[in-house]
Amino acid sequence: MIRYLLRRGAEMLLTLLVASFLVFLVTEFSPGNVARKTLGAFALQEQVDLLYDRLHLNDPLLVRYVRWVGVLTGIEADPLQDPALKLDFKDPRGDRYFGNFGYSTLFKAPVNDVLWDRLGNTALLAGLAFAVIVPLSLLLGVLAGMRAGSTLDRVVSTISIVMTSIPEFALGVLLVAIFVVWLQWLPGTSPLKANAGWPIWTQLCLPVAVLALYDAGYVARIVRASMAEVMAKPYVRTAVLKGLPWRQVILRHALRNAMIAPFTVILLQINWLIGGVVVTELVFAYPGFGRMLLEASLFGDVSLIEAATLVALFVATATQLLSDVGYRLLDPQARR
Amino acid sequence: MSASAAAETAGRPTPGILRRLPSSRVAMVGLTLVLIWVALALLAPVLPMPDPNKSDYAAMATPFSSAKHWLGVDPLGRDLLARIIWGGRTVLAVAPVAVLAAYSVGCAMGLLAGYYRGWVDVGLSRFSDVILSFPVVVLYVILIANIGPSALNIVVAVVLASAPGIARIVRGLVLSLMHQEFVAAAYLRRESDVFVMLIELLPNCRGPLITDFCLRLGYTTITIGTLGFLGLGLPPPNPDWGGMVKQATSMITVFPHMSLYPTMALVSLILGFNLLADGLTELSQAD
Numbered sequence: 001m002i003r004y005l006l007r008r009g010a011e012m013l014l015t016l017l018v019a020s021f022l023v024f025l026v027t028e029f030s031p032g033n034v035a036r037k038t039l040g041a042f043a044l045q046e047q048v049d050l051l052y053d054r055l056h057l058n059d060p061l062l063v064r065y066v067r068w069v070g071v072l073t074g075i076e077a078d079p080l081q082d083p084a085l086k087l088d089f090k091d092p093r094g095d096r097y098f099g100n101f102g103y104s105t106l107f108k109a110p111v112n113d114v115l116w117d118r119l120g121n122t123a124l125l126a127g128l129a130f131a132v133i134v135p136l137s138l139l140l141g142v143l144a145g146m147r148a149g150s151t152l153d154r155v156v157s158t159i160s161i162v163m164t165s166i167p168e169f170a171l172g173v174l175l176v177a178i179f180v181v182w183l184q185w186l187p188g189t190s191p192l193k194a195n196a197g198w199p200i201w202t203q204l205c206l207p208v209a210v211l212a213l214y215d216a217g218y219v220a221r222i223v224r225a226s227m228a229e230v231m232a233k234p235y236v237r238t239a240v241l242k243g244l245p246w247r248q249v250i251l252r253h254a255l256r257n258a259m260i261a262p263f264t265v266i267l268l269q270i271n272w273l274i275g276g277v278v279v280t281e282l283v284f285a286y287p288g289f290g291r292m293l294l295e296a297s298l299f300g301d302v303s304l305i306e307a308a309t310l311v312a313l314f315v316a317t318a319t320q321l322l323s324d325v326g327y328r329l330l331d332p333q334a335r336r
Numbered sequence: 337m338s339a340s341a342a343a344e345t346a347g348r349p350t351p352g353i354l355r356r357l358p359s360s361r362v363a364m365v366g367l368t369l370v371l372i373w374v375a376l377a378l379l380a381p382v383l384p385m386p387d388p389n390k391s392d393y394a395a396m397a398t399p400f401s402s403a404k405h406w407l408g409v410d411p412l413g414r415d416l417l418a419r420i421i422w423g424g425r426t427v428l429a430v431a432p433v434a435v436l437a438a439y440s441v442g443c444a445m446g447l448l449a450g451y452y453r454g455w456v457d458v459g460l461s462r463f464s465d466v467i468l469s470f471p472v473v474v475l476y477v478i479l480i481a482n483i484g485p486s487a488l489n490i491v492v493a494v495v496l497a498s499a500p501g502i503a504r505i506v507r508g509l510v511l512s513l514m515h516q517e518f519v520a521a522a523y524l525r526r527e528s529d530v531f532v533m534l535i536e537l538l539p540n541c542r543g544p545l546i547t548d549f550c551l552r553l554g555y556t557t558i559t560i561g562t563l564g565f566l567g568l569g570l571p572p573p574n575p576d577w578g579g580m581v582k583q584a585t586s587m588i589t590v591f592p593h594m595s596l597y598p599t600m601a602l603v604s605l606i607l608g609f610n611l612l613a614d615g616l617t618e619l620s621q622a623d
Contacts, residue, residue, distance in 0.1 A: 275473030
């Protein structure tokens with residue numbers, strides 16, 4: 001198991017390295033762009049040329065990527081903080097430390113000052129959504145898969161396929177139309193601070209609902225399929241035939257095996273949630289990580305894009321590792 | 337490629353699963369929804385509708401539905417119904433093209449990896465793993481924001497994001513097919529590698545791929561809508577469902593119909609693709 005963990009950990013690191021290079025390739029492919037984006041649209045051409053020179057943007061892409069990794073790991077000083085550039089980019093942590101993501105040109109602050117607050121807000125949103133998704137989808141999926149083909153199964157299956165057919169932004173618009181415009185029960189935006197007298201918890205309701213409903217439909221379908229498959233197994237038939245109460249057949253016999261596949265799927269939902277928060281946070285003006293990534297991309301804030309994607313990738317690959325390890329622990333067959 | 341060609345590929349008579357389609361009620365409901373949009377998209381130029389990009393300033397005072405504008409007008413006074421139908425035309429052209437392109441790349445990757453194994457397989461699979469570890473929307477956002485929003489770039493992004501997933505499915509299918517006798521027979525006949533891959537292996541991967549194709553059409557429609565909503569869709573003034581919703585959300589408290597109608601259009605088309613895929617899955621499991 002330890003060897004397996006080490007191997008998977010190394011693979012994860014390699015994936016992060018390759019993926020971050022791809023991101024670097026996409027964002028910094030044209031070096032002229034980088035200097036221009038850093039200085040903004042109103043900078044003089046001489047300033048752009050000077051920065052181009054100072055940052056050695058003429059070097060091959062791979063060299064520049066290695067330098068970026070150097071700054072990130074604290075081996076090299078962040079060139080943008082050089083006082084000679086007169087950019088006034090100051091980082092209280094200094095210009096050389098581990099985890100230096102550079103300077104955000106959009107927020108005019110070190111990336112580390114911007115990133116983690118936003119990530120915390122998003123973690124709150126995603127955590128609440130997760131707390132709704134897991135019980136809801138398990139309950140619906142098990143109820144539907146318990147008796148495949150029953151009326152309940154048909155109702156649940158239809159609802160979940162409809163839910164997965166509504167993109168997050170469309171769901172957001174529909175919920176806003178119902179609960180904000182029509183019923184006026186909830187606020188339409190969630191800035192997480194005083195908002196026309198709406199308490200914070202009311203601001204969280206709609207974003208959480210959007211994330212939860214979209215994903216719960218998908219997970220419920222997986223749980224249902226897994227449950228229906230287990231219910232058709234001979235050992236479940238035996239349990240029924242030997243006269244066990246239905247409750248016990250479901251809780252003691254069927255559920256244990258039926259939960260293995262959904263376990264991995266549920267953890268992999270975190271990857272989907274990261275995408276979902278980009279859209280949801282935009283709909284509700286939520287001060288989170290996803291909206292920040294979108295704004296950074298539209299603005300051309302190179303350092304922030306690279307940092308945010310790396311963090312998103314880390315979360316995604318870490319949960320994937322977690323789900324694989326969990327799967328091996330849960331399913332003895334996978335260990336062989 | 338136009339929407340008509342897309343409809344043709346979706347309905348090509350392949351023996352087996354597609355012929356039994358009418359026996360699945362779910363699939364038929366889905367197919368009907370899709371065909372309604374295909375018909376509207378095809379008829380868009382001949383339908384008696386106002387120009388989708390022309391503003392009717394007189395209608396802007398009361399933008400609700402009227403005899404002249406059945407579904408009302410958008411924030412710029414353009415006819416909503418016309419924009420929705422023309423927007424459907426774009427989605428139904430871009431989504432199938434993007435998925436087909438992703439399929440060409442994905443099938444090629446999967447065939448090569450499964451057929452040659454060894455370092456080809458390792459390289460392609462590792463690359464797929466890296467791409468698949470990206471949260472999809474994040475991949476789309478950083479890609480489109482950097483290469484610029486256009487129909488072609490949406491296709492490029494969809495290919496990059498979906499081809500690895502398709503390759504993974506095809507590779508798995510090829511690995512299981514390689515032990516079959518007809519592959520051994522093709523070797524004995526001294527057929528070329530390309531012949532074995534394209535004539536012997538690929539057609540036999542058909543079954544699972546048809547279902548996956550429908551699902552991906554749904555996902556891609558979601559993607560196109562979402563990109564439009566994020567401001568990374570087709571450049572204005574071309575009607576684009578996601579973009580229409582984005583434009584109208586700031587007025588949702590006053591004129592909710594402006595965002596609701598394009599939303600419903602989008603949802604109905606995605607639902608059509610998903611129901612079709614669901615029906616196909618049911619049929620293939622009944623085998």
